[in-house]
Amino acid sequence: xxxxxxxxxxxxxxxxxxxxxxxxxxxxxxxxPQEEAHESHATPAxxxxxxxxxxxxxxxxxxxxxxxxxxxxxxxxxxxDAGAKPPLSIFKRRVRKFKSLKRGYWSFIILTFLYAIxxxxxxxxxxxxxxxxxxxxxxxxxxxxxxxxxxxxxxxxKAEANYRTLHDQFxxxxxxxxxxxxxxxxxxxxxxxxxxxxxxxxxxxxxxDDTGRDVFARMCYGFNVSISFALVLTxxxxxxxxxxxxxxxxxxxxxxxxFQRLIEIWETIPALNVIIIVSAILVPNFLILVSLLVxxxxxxxxxxxxxxxYREKAKDYVAAAISLGATDSQxxxxxxxxxxxxxxxxxxxxxxxxxxxxxxxxxxxxxxLAPPTxxxxxxxxxxxxxxxxxxxxxxxxxxxxxxMFLTLLLVTFIGEGIREAFDPKVFSRLR
Amino acid sequence: MFxxxxxxxxxxxPTFVITTFVVFVILQETPGGPFEQEMLKIQMKGAAGGxxxxxxxxxxxxxxxxxxxxxxxxxxxxxxxPVPVRYILWLGKMARGDFGQSYTYSEPVLGVIISRFPxxxxxxxxxxxxxxxxxxxxxxxxxxxxxSAFDLVSSTIVFIGxxxxxWALGAVLLVxxxxxxxxxxxxxxxxxxxLPFWDQVWDQIHHTILPVIAYMVxxxxxxxxxxxxxxxxxxxxxxxxxxxxxxxxxxRVIFVHALRNSLIPIATxxxxxxxxxxxxxFLVEKTFNIDGLGLLGYRSIINRDYTVVMxxxxxxxxxxxxxxxxxxxxxxxxxxxxxFK
Numbered sequence: 164x165x166x167x168x169x170x171x172x173x174x175x176x177x178x179x180x181x182x183x184x185x186x187x188x189x190x191x192x193x194x195x196p197q198e199e200a201h202e203s204h205a206t207p208a209x210x211x212x213x214x215x216x217x218x219x220x221x222x223x224x225x226x227x228x229x230x231x232x233x234x235x236x237x238x239x240x241x242x243x244d245a246g247a248k249p250p251l252s253i254f255k256r257r258v259r260k261f262k263s264l265k266r267g268y269w270s271f272i273i274l275t276f277l278y279a280i281x282x283x284x285x286x287x288x289x290x291x292x293x294x295x296x297x298x299x300x301x302x303x304x305x306x307x308x309x310x311x312x313x314x315x316x317x318x319x320x321k322a323e324a325n326y327r328t329l330h331d332q333f334x335x336x337x338x339x340x341x342x343x344x345x346x347x348x349x350x351x352x353x354x355x356x357x358x359x360x361x362x363x364x365x366x367x368x369x370x371x372d373d374t375g376r377d378v379f380a381r382m383c384y385g386f387n388v389s390i391s392f393a394l395v396l397t398x399x400x401x402x403x404x405x406x407x408x409x410x411x412x413x414x415x416x417x418x419x420x421x422f423q424r425l426i427e428i429w430e431t432i433p434a435l436n437v438i439i440i441v442s443a444i445l446v447p448n449f450l451i452l453v454s455l456l457v458x459x460x461x462x463x464x465x466x467x468x469x470x471x472x473y474r475e476k477a478k479d480y481v482a483a484a485i486s487l488g489a490t491d492s493q494x495x496x497x498x499x500x501x502x503x504x505x506x507x508x509x510x511x512x513x514x515x516x517x518x519x520x521x522x523x524x525x526x527x528x529x530x531x532l533a534p535p536t537x538x539x540x541x542x543x544x545x546x547x548x549x550x551x552x553x554x555x556x557x558x559x560x561x562x563x564x565x566x567m568f569l570t571l572l573l574v575t576f577i578g579e580g581i582r583e584a585f586d587p588k589v590f591s592r593l594r
Numbered sequence: 595m596f597x598x599x600x601x602x603x604x605x606x607x608p609t610f611v612i613t614t615f616v617v618f619v620i621l622q623e624t625p626g627g628p629f630e631q632e633m634l635k636i637q638m639k640g641a642a643g644g645x646x647x648x649x650x651x652x653x654x655x656x657x658x659x660x661x662x663x664x665x666x667x668x669x670x671x672x673x674x675x676p677v678p679v680r681y682i683l684w685l686g687k688m689a690r691g692d693f694g695q696s697y698t699y700s701e702p703v704l705g706v707i708i709s710r711f712p713x714x715x716x717x718x719x720x721x722x723x724x725x726x727x728x729x730x731x732x733x734x735x736x737x738x739x740x741x742s743a744f745d746l747v748s749s750t751i752v753f754i755g756x757x758x759x760x761w762a763l764g765a766v767l768l769v770x771x772x773x774x775x776x777x778x779x780x781x782x783x784x785x786x787x788x789l790p791f792w793d794q795v796w797d798q799i800h801h802t803i804l805p806v807i808a809y810m811v812x813x814x815x816x817x818x819x820x821x822x823x824x825x826x827x828x829x830x831x832x833x834x835x836x837x838x839x840x841x842x843x844x845x846r847v848i849f850v851h852a853l854r855n856s857l858i859p860i861a862t863x864x865x866x867x868x869x870x871x872x873x874x875x876f877l878v879e880k881t882f883n884i885d886g887l888g889l890l891g892y893r894s895i896i897n898r899d900y901t902v903v904m905x906x907x908x909x910x911x912x913x914x915x916x917x918x919x920x921x922x923x924x925x926x927x928x929x930x931x932x933x934f935k
Contacts, residue, residue, distance in 0.1 A: 432617065527877065528892065552774070560768075
């Protein structure tokens with residue numbers, strides 16, 4: 164690896180890929196009754212079944228048996244008494260298995276909930292009043308309209324009114340005027356120069372940074388940015404990588420050969436260097452940064468898809484589809500892709516982890532999203548420059564990093580659960 | 595087999611040329627390079643020396659540079675030639691070991707890069723050795739105790755370690771322990787040379803611990819899981835059953851029969867050691883302010899010190915390409931079933 168290799172900037176999800184590659188090389192029977200293997204390792208026959216490599220292709224999805232308890236029950240129901248309800252589709256069974264894995268399932272619920280809420284952050288964490296009632300008129304400053312301080316009797320404030328002081332002011336004076344503030348009345352971009360680098364307090368939950376911005380507000384907004392970034396990045400990488408890899412595998416021959424060489428060369432380009440050089444000039448926004456990372460990240464996906472399509476296209480069902488007159492894209496996307504999807508899904512959460520760490524890393528180096536975007540990496544960078552040993556200004560570093568750790572942990576738990584449900588690895592031990 | 599690797603080695607040349615060309619073009623075509631910086635410097639000097647005057651028409655408010663000086667400066671930076679010619683010139687010089695002068699350090703680039711080698715090799719080697727010394731036994735133990743409490747707990751820790759980027763863990767450790775217990779980064783203390791020998795050793799170790807943890811944490815998880823899965827897979831194989839059937843002890847079956855085969859994927863990783871040793875990390879080195887190859891590359895990009903950028907790139911690419919081939923050779927040497935064609 165080059166000197167950027169340890170930086171994990173380009174999401175390459177090493178761990179999942181390793182396993183995918185490993186399994187992809189194994190050619191095993193199509194449906195291994197894994198449930199038996201899972202239940203006992205006592206007899207040689209069972210051990211033999213258990214030894215058989217995991218199938219990752221599901222040519223006959225409906226007869227495949229999962230190692231999960233609920234799935235087993237279901238199959239017994241379905242096969243035991245004739246005329247009972249038909250067996251659940253493989254996908255539904257997997258979802259059911261995923262739900263039974265509590266840690267991953269709850270992580271999924273919590274993360275989805277937090278992410279959904281984070282879109283409503285301007286209504287929850289903001290310095291502008293939600294509703295303001297002044298001299299008989301009602302205003303909604305948080306929804307975009309600008310009001311100078313003078314409009315509400317804050318003499319001398321030509322800029323945006325300070326709704327927090329208005330709130331207290333109206334409360335004290337009583338009367339007909341009132342303000343409804345958001346839950347947490349600080350804006351992530353708001354510089355409070357009277358409170359630079361303040362430790363956590365009642366007013367600023369997690370303190371303020373070196374330009375007086377509220378750390379808690381920035382942390383929350385940073386969550387939304389990070390997840391959105393990772394989601395868009397991973398989706399684009401997967402789409403591009405899958406299509407390119409499938410095309411290479413399907414058409415083979417010269418196209419495949421030249422593309423492979425090209426990818427080899429492309430992967431040698433030290434992506435982090437190039438991204439930094441480009442973003443030093445461009446001052447990238449969300450889209451430019453995503454495109455840059457996709458540009459250097461998509462190749463990682465192609466290897467798996469290429470091999471997978473290569474194998475699949477030799478199978479009878481593809482021949483049948485061809486003889487029925489299916490087009491190339493129909494065969495690739497409707498017939499082959501669904502059979503190769505499992506490892507892609509199972510590695511998705513880990514790619515998200517890669518995406519989040521890539522953004523945080525780039526922001527930390529100062530080449531990520533343009534300031535003043537709330538980003539965890541930029542916050543850490545500010546924290547480390549203001550750190551001089553012995554816990555000084557600890558909140559500046561620990562708050563954004565804790566937020567990142569917790570997020571990554573949730574995503575990893577989800578990933579573990581999905582892998583367990585979609586791509587279970589069953590080991591047997593002989594004793 | 596020999597032909598295969600010969601071809602691989604020959605393929606390095608086109609790969610190297612294309613890769614460096616791409617980066618070269620990007621560097622040359624982006625504004626803010628050494629030429630523009632030099633221009634700006636002259637402009638600033640002119641502005642500071644002469645009177646700025648009222649409402650200077652040119653942008654930046656500096657003075658106009660005479661066209662001839664501009665031409666000479668462009669010639670100095672070879673900007674009067676088209677990009678491909680410039681690239682070939684650079685390539686020719688590079689092949690003769692001349693990487694040019696660093697603009698920021700005013701030294702030959704090669705010397706600047708080589709002076710960073712000891713730091714990067716030091717951390718690379720220690721991290722590499724430590725992770726193998728810890729991960730292999732840990733993976734074996736986890737495989738033997740599969741699904742035990744220890745396995746589950748350590749798996750969780752390993753998983754958390756995997757999801758946390760090393761530099762971020764380093765930053766947390768730095769804030770938690772920096773100052774009182776550990777130094778705040780740097781490779782050594784200032785004035786290290788003047789210390790007595792054992793103080794030197796202690797100082798070095800003191801400065802090493804946190805960065806090495808940050809360097810190791812990512813590969814740690816991958817290696818442990820790889821070792822565990824590899825051994826588990828082998829323990830389910832036919833030959834292991836045969837070994838048990840002929841009455842061997844469990845100990846012997848695991849350590850003499852299964853372990854040797856399951857070390858194959860681990861051993862191939864040794865091929866990547868070249869890359870590991872010459873790899874500095876932008877992020878870890880910036881976190882701990884360690885002046886290795888990573889920080890050099892980072893600073894050279896920030897300062898637009900393009901000769902150094904290209905120099906670090908050449909080393910990075912060469913190490914990566916030869917490292918890949920070396921890994922495959924090792925792979926073939928260890929596992930006779932592998933056939934490269």
